[in-house]
Amino acid sequence: MPTNLLLPDNLADFERRPTTILGETKLVYRAGAGPAVIVLAEMPGISPHVARFARWVRDAGFTVYMPSLFGTDGGVPTADEGAAVFRRACVSAEFRALAAGASSPVTLWLRGLARAAHGECGGPGVGAVGMCFTGNFALTIMLEPSMLAPVVCQPSLPLNDPAGLEISDQELGKIAERLEREDLSVLAYRFSGDAFCRAERFAAYSKALGPRFDGRVLPDPEPADEPRPPFFQQHVPAPHSVVTVDLVDREGEPTLRARDEIIAFFHQRLSTP
Secondary structure (H helix, E strand, C coil): CCCCCCCCCCCCEEEEEEEEECCCCHHHHECCCEEEEEECCCCCCHHHHHHHHHHHHHCCCCCCCEEEECCCCCCCCCHHHHHHHHHHHHHCCCCCCCCCCCCCCCHHHHHHHHHHHHHHHHCCCCEEEEEEECCHHHHHHHHHEEEEEEEECCCCCCCCCCCCCCHHHHHHHHHHHHHHHHHCEEEEEEEEECCCCHHHHHHHHHHHHHHHHHEEEEECCCEEEEEHHHHHHHHHHCCCCCCCCCCCCCCCHHHHHHHHHHHHHHHHHCCCC
């Protein structure tokens, strides 16, 4: 595993798979063995920090599927380059960055990926982690029956409505019914002072999903020992990324405990009885 997370990561320990679903091909990075877990990158793409988290999941006994949805895979963009990726995603037809009550079209493709990953890996089902821009995607994939373990980290969409949810009411209702019927839950994380994922959003999830939504609010961590990537330094100055950029890799830290809770959640839901 690369030790300097401010340098590009060639992702050489992942298999590169062009994957066609619904007539659209995207590159998916695959590694590991065991039940499938989809890792969805935050802005501005599959960074060394995101890849580090994916490797932790892989090394815990899962097959990781990490689709390339935006940005430069393995890159550490400058602040301006990262902002350009963000702007392109905001106007892309694949995403609904500014619309509450509507799911991003890319989630249809991701549901197909979950179905395909379950077919390849077997087991009870599939897990997923969404982060920031993709945070709610892990929940929307619950419309695919194979998805059993959704983790929603600092969901930031819609950007213009702190209490909005990036999913339609109809889809949210179906997911709420399924969670209750199948005795499932949604694990979610945010920092207490996060300006992009505020308390209003978790309150909206709780209202819609009830006790099936397990929202956990972490205290803002102290500044990390190492500098943050340029995009985060300039555009995301406060703690935001629970299991990537702002994770403090020291025993006893709340963010490290969150990582372990997520992996334990996957083991609980995806292990063969």
